[in-house]
Amino acid sequence: xxxxxxxxxxxxxxxxxxxxxxxxxxxxxxxxxxxxxxxxxxxxxxxxxxxxxxxxxxxxxxxxxxxxxxxxxxxxxxxxxxxxxxxxxxxxxxxxxxxxxxxxxxxxxxxxxxxxxxxxxx
Amino acid sequence: xxxxxxxxxxxxxxxxxxxxxxxxxxxxxxxxxxxxxxxxxxxxxxxxxxxxxxxxxxxxxxxxxxxxxxxxxxxxxxxxxxxxxxxxxxxxxxxxxxxxxxxxxxxxxxxxxxxxxxxxxxxxxxxxxxxxxxxxxxxxxxxxxxxxxxxxxxxxxxxxxxxxxxxxxxxxxxxxxxxxxxxxxxxxxxxxxxxxxxxxxxxxxxxxxxxxxxxxxxxxxxxxxxxxxxxxxxxxxxxxxxxxxxxxxxxxxxxxxxxxxxxxxxxxxxxxxxxxxxxxxxxxxxxxxxxxxxxxxxxxxxxxxxxxxxxxxxxxxxxxxxxxxxxxxxxxxxxxxxxxxxxxxxxxxxxxxxxxxxxxxxxxxxxxxxxxxxxxxxxxxxxxxxxxxxxxxxxxxxxxxxxxxxxxxxxxxxxxxxxxxxxxxxxxxxxxxxxxxxxxxxxxxxxxxxxxxxxxxxxxxxxxxxxxxxxxxxxxxxxxxxxxxxxxxxxxxxxxxxxxxxxxxxxxxxxxxxxxxxxxxxxxxxxxxxxxxxxxxxxxxxxxxxxxxxxxxxxxxxxxxxxxxxxxxxxxxxxxxxxxxxxxxxxxxxxxxxx
Amino acid sequence: xxxxxxxxxxxxxxxxxxxxxxxxxxxxxxxxxxxxxxxxxxxxxxxxxxxxxxxxxxxxxxxxxxxxxxxxxxxxxxxxxxxxxxxxxxxxxxxxxxxxxxxxxxxxxxxxxxxxxxxxxxxxxxx
Ligand code: HEM
Ligand SMILES: [Cu+2]
Numbered sequence: 001x002x003x004x005x006x007x008x009x010x011x012x013x014x015x016x017x018x019x020x021x022x023x024x025x026x027x028x029x030x031x032x033x034x035x036x037x038x039x040x041x042x043x044x045x046x047x048x049x050x051x052x053x054x055x056x057x058x059x060x061x062x063x064x065x066x067x068x069x070x071x072x073x074x075x076x077x078x079x080x081x082x083x084x085x086x087x088x089x090x091x092x093x094x095x096x097x098x099x100x101x102x103x104x105x106x107x108x109x110x111x112x113x114x115x116x117x118x119x120x121x122x
Numbered sequence: 123x124x125x126x127x128x129x130x131x132x133x134x135x136x137x138x139x140x141x142x143x144x145x146x147x148x149x150x151x152x153x154x155x156x157x158x159x160x161x162x163x164x165x166x167x168x169x170x171x172x173x174x175x176x177x178x179x180x181x182x183x184x185x186x187x188x189x190x191x192x193x194x195x196x197x198x199x200x201x202x203x204x205x206x207x208x209x210x211x212x213x214x215x216x217x218x219x220x221x222x223x224x225x226x227x228x229x230x231x232x233x234x235x236x237x238x239x240x241x242x243x244x245x246x247x248x249x250x251x252x253x254x255x256x257x258x259x260x261x262x263x264x265x266x267x268x269x270x271x272x273x274x275x276x277x278x279x280x281x282x283x284x285x286x287x288x289x290x291x292x293x294x295x296x297x298x299x300x301x302x303x304x305x306x307x308x309x310x311x312x313x314x315x316x317x318x319x320x321x322x323x324x325x326x327x328x329x330x331x332x333x334x335x336x337x338x339x340x341x342x343x344x345x346x347x348x349x350x351x352x353x354x355x356x357x358x359x360x361x362x363x364x365x366x367x368x369x370x371x372x373x374x375x376x377x378x379x380x381x382x383x384x385x386x387x388x389x390x391x392x393x394x395x396x397x398x399x400x401x402x403x404x405x406x407x408x409x410x411x412x413x414x415x416x417x418x419x420x421x422x423x424x425x426x427x428x429x430x431x432x433x434x435x436x437x438x439x440x441x442x443x444x445x446x447x448x449x450x451x452x453x454x455x456x457x458x459x460x461x462x463x464x465x466x467x468x469x470x471x472x473x474x475x476x477x478x479x480x481x482x483x484x485x486x487x488x489x490x491x492x493x494x495x496x497x498x499x500x501x502x503x504x505x506x507x508x509x510x511x512x513x514x515x516x517x518x519x520x521x522x523x524x525x526x527x528x529x530x531x532x533x534x535x536x537x538x539x540x541x542x543x544x545x546x547x548x549x550x551x552x553x554x555x556x557x558x559x560x561x562x563x564x565x566x567x568x569x570x571x572x573x574x575x576x577x578x579x580x581x582x583x584x585x586x587x588x589x590x591x592x593x594x595x596x597x598x599x600x601x602x603x604x605x606x607x608x609x610x611x612x613x614x615x616x617x618x619x620x621x622x623x624x625x626x627x628x629x630x631x632x633x634x635x636x637x638x639x640x641x642x643x644x645x646x647x648x649x650x651x652x653x654x655x656x657x658x659x660x661x662x663x664x665x666x667x668x669x670x671x672x673x674x675x676x677x678x679x680x681x682x683x684x685x686x687x688x689x690x691x692x693x694x695x696x697x698x699x700x701x702x703x704x705x706x707x708x709x710x711x712x713x714x715x716x717x
Numbered sequence: 718x719x720x721x722x723x724x725x726x727x728x729x730x731x732x733x734x735x736x737x738x739x740x741x742x743x744x745x746x747x748x749x750x751x752x753x754x755x756x757x758x759x760x761x762x763x764x765x766x767x768x769x770x771x772x773x774x775x776x777x778x779x780x781x782x783x784x785x786x787x788x789x790x791x792x793x794x795x796x797x798x799x800x801x802x803x804x805x806x807x808x809x810x811x812x813x814x815x816x817x818x819x820x821x822x823x824x825x826x827x828x829x830x831x832x833x834x835x836x837x838x839x840x841x842x843x844x
């Protein structure tokens with residue numbers, strides 16, 4: 001244990017991202033299960049954006065923009081899997097890929113236009 | 123119509139995303155203005171301070187502090203306990219007379235399903251995470267969990283999980299509550315047949331369960347990483363406390379069990395929605411049972427190991443001596459962890475699986491009874507000739523031991539194939555596992571909640587109310603579940619809303635017991651909430667007088683230091699007392715029966 | 718080398734897991750001797766595997782756990798469980814016996830604690 005109990009409280013003890021990562025997952029799952037395109041895309045965006053935000057915050061990434069692109073890669077792979085493997089659920093696959101594309105677009109736009117890295121992700 | 127719906131959803135989703143973005147922008151902004159100035163220096167206290175700021179609720183939504191997250195888990199678990207408890211009160215009242223009187227049979231089935239799932243997944247696992255989140259870092263001398271943000275994600279997955287699991291009860295069009303029972307046996311749960319189990323309510327419940335599993339797995343990874351890598355220098359494996367040992371083992375079990383449940387649930391969802399036939403073909407029903415119980419039996423030990431840790435922790439403190447055979451308890455915990463994966467088909471003795479396999483599962487089930495029995499002997503020996511102080515936490519721990527003996531012995535009987543073939547699917551099984559789950563796990567949870575009450579509230583509970591809570595719970599538990607064991611001997615099958623008149627007396631006794639339990643829990647909630655808000659402040663870092671017997675431990679040491687920092691810091695302290703109702707600063711060591 | 722770590726005391730501690738191991742070994746032998754349901758290549762090998770695998774896993778885990786615990790007993794200081802992080806806690810002696818637990822002189826608040834204790838006792842009117 002700490003010699004001074006106050007010490008551990010000094011690093012940043014709050015983060016807005018976990019809540020939204022956790023919210024994005026069920027929204028996306030609902031959308032994908034019931035074939036609701038907007039929910040799938042929106043949920044994945046919420047999830048992906050928040051993951052990128054959190055990665056930046058905990059300094060795994062320097063800016064959220066590149067992180068968004070990185071998150072998009074496994075999503076795109078998953079979407080392709082839904083379309084081309086025996087899972088064979090193209091509608092869902094397209095929704096996932098759409099989310100990935102938007103994330104990439106957001107990442108590109110961000111790295112081109114947002115110079116101020118202090119800005120929040122969205 | 124179709125298109126309009128999609129459009130509406132898109133607009134809604136868009137609004138949500140924009141709102142989230144705006145909110146985050148604001149929060150980030152706010153934080154750069156006053157970088158965690160909130161509490162200044164001492165842990166949990168800033169939560170109270172922040173109540174005066176508009177950011178009070180934001181603190182709870184954004185916290186990654188293990189202590190806050192522990193409190194969130196606790197609040198969540200107790201809420202789920204209330205919901206699940208009220209559900210079963212309705213069921214027990216329905217069972218007061220043999221016919222269908224108060225609620226319909228289908229509604230009974232829905233409540234039955236939801237009660238089980240709520241208690242196991244939304245109360246049991248999370249409430250244990252409340253203890254482990256709050257205590258493990260303190261006990262092992264870590265600053266926080268290894269991955270504080272993952273920790274927060276794991277918690278925040280749970281509220282959506284609860285909403286999905288209960289969605290069937292909400293007034294949604296075309297959504298009915300699941301009636302699959304907590305075991306979700308196929309083909310019923312695959313939506314096959316004439317019933318209404320193909321409806322979306324079941325899908326929502328499966329999704330919710332899946333989420334709760336993801337949450338538990340993330341938490342488990344975090345605990346394993348924390349206990350392996352974040353221990354303080356002094357805390358070697360030989361010095362690790364018993365509660366952390368049980369959490370470590372439990373996390374290992376979760377890591378192997380829950381992902382399997384997750385996969386099985388996804389397969390079931392595919393069967394239900396996308397026309398696969400994992401569980402509907404030849405042998406599909408048995409396949410589900412194998413997958414489910416390969417998760418399901420470890421799950422019962424996931425639920426019982428940390429409570430055993432709590433009891434092993436509390437009993438010595440109020441017996442005035444060390445835990446007898448500490449290392450026996452540690453090694454037998456590990457043994458339970460391994461063996462619990464080798465017994466799953468003792469839930470399937472009556473399915474007609476190969477008798478040779480049945481025999482093997484019986485063998486391992488008998489072997490696993492030993493480590494549990496060893497612990498029981500250790501607890502009793504610890505108390506033997508000890509300087510016993512019958513405080514409320516101690517009472518609940520002793521109650522744990524008493525009830526666990528009945529629950530365990532009935533379990534060993536069920537593990538014997540010939541006995542099980544007679545008693546399977548009767549109330550005997552219900553009695554067995556409730557003795558363990560309510561009588562032991564529930565009791566240990568209460569024991570822990572009372573024992574550490576000063577630690578997380580800075581206050582002391584009202585001991586007379588607490589004693590009333592204990593006795594009502596003890597009597598209620600034994601009345602209810604012993605009646606069920608007798609019902610099982612009489613041949614009363616489980617999971618029915620109605621029954622033959624010959625069972626009426628025992629059912630009525632069980633219902634009376636359940637109402638006693640209800641009364642006890644009402645007292646508990648009152649005591650808990652009122653004492654938290656207005657109870658006498660604890661200013662002593664050693665509210666249980668553990669130093670006297672040399673049994674003082676790290677979490678109280680942390681608390682003691684926190685207290686002293688608080689006193690040193692006058693400014694914050696005045697904020698604090700302003701919130702109290704002029705409560706007299708007073709340490710309450712509960713009563714002591716040392717003769 | 719293993720012998721050093723697995724001394725008498727440690728082995729005694731580990732007996733707790735020998736019992737379930739023994740039970741499983743007993744059944745393995747029993748299944749080999751008594752075969753009321755006949756012998757079938759697949760079913761019988763599953764039958765033995767289902768007991769043998771837990772047996773082996775438990776033996777391995779017991780070995781490693783014993784090594785980790787007994788090993789760190791030899792290298793580091795020993796405290797009562799849960800007490801290692803407590804400031805002023807005294808390590809256990811060689812034989813695992815409790816030495817003078819809290820040195821009163823080193824605890825500045827010891828006197829205050831004592832007072833608080835009597836207060837507590839006084840507030841016990843019930844009971
Ligand atoms: C230690 C904590 C324990 C918990 C939490 C627990 C929980 C449960 C639960 C929930 C069930 C019912 C499952 C269902 O059908 O819905 C059950 C059944 C059973 N338990 Fe336990 N149990 C525990 C200990 C034991 C022990 C020590 C044994 C024996 C070694 C045992 C043997 C059995 C057997 C054989 C059944 C199946 C009975 C049947 O369905 O016919 N249990 N237990
Ligand atoms: Cu079991």
